[in-house]
Amino acid sequence: MLTPIDPAAVxxxxxxxxxxxxxxxxxxxxxxxxxxxxxxxxxxxxxxxxGHPVSTEFADRLCQGAINAQHYACTVRYLGWQPEEELLAELSAIEAPGAWLSSETAGDATTVRIRLYTAQGTLLDNTNGLATIRRLIAQDRVPRPVNSQAKGTIEPWPPASADGGRP
Known part of the structure; x- marks a missing residue:
């Protein structure tokens, strides 16, 4: 791990x-x-x-990690700046897990929060995936891409219409 964190704390x-x-x-x-x-x-x-600049950077990185996760060729629907309720509605519509990122700056410190959800819109906890994710990170076993053919894609949402504008 190039830049370690304290997985139990984070x-x-x-x-x-x-x-x-x-x-x-x-x-x-x-x-x-x-x-x-x-x-x-x-x-x-x-x-x-x-919409916070730090949240935007973390979201971009999260999307890159998702499309490069082993052989899954995951398609990421990137909603951009949206309320958490909109993300939860989208998870229900596409029956997929997801992440909502937020940041709050106070003085020189910015607190970043990344909330991970199941396809049913349930927040991850130690019984439905969070413990496994913590263990993968703690053991430096973050999934790596297998090859370029296994790479997924990021689709902006809503998609651009045929004339280049938004529907």
Missing amino acids: IRDGGAVGQYPGQIHEGVGWWLGACLVVTAKASRLAVAHD
Whole structure:
């Protein structure tokens, strides 16, 4: 692990939470995306964030990790800046797990929260995948891409219409 974290302190409360920089870094987004895909055996994933610049960076990294998770060739529906309720509605519609990212800055510290959900919209906990994700990260077993043919894709949402605009 190039930049280690304290998995027990950071991977908790339904996903990951920590101060940036310091306790958490952008690589954690990648790790969570890859681990969520492999743990859930997901071919689809939905991701949204609160619009904060730090959340946006972490969300981008999470999407990259998800599309590079072993042989799953996961398609990530990237909702961008959306409320958490919109993400949950999308998870239900596409029957896929997902992640919602938020950040709050106070003074020089930014707290990042990454919430991971099952396809049923249930927050991950130690009984439905979070413990496995924590263990993969702690043991430096973050899933790596198998080859370029196994790489997934990121689809922006809503998709652009044929004339280049949004529907």
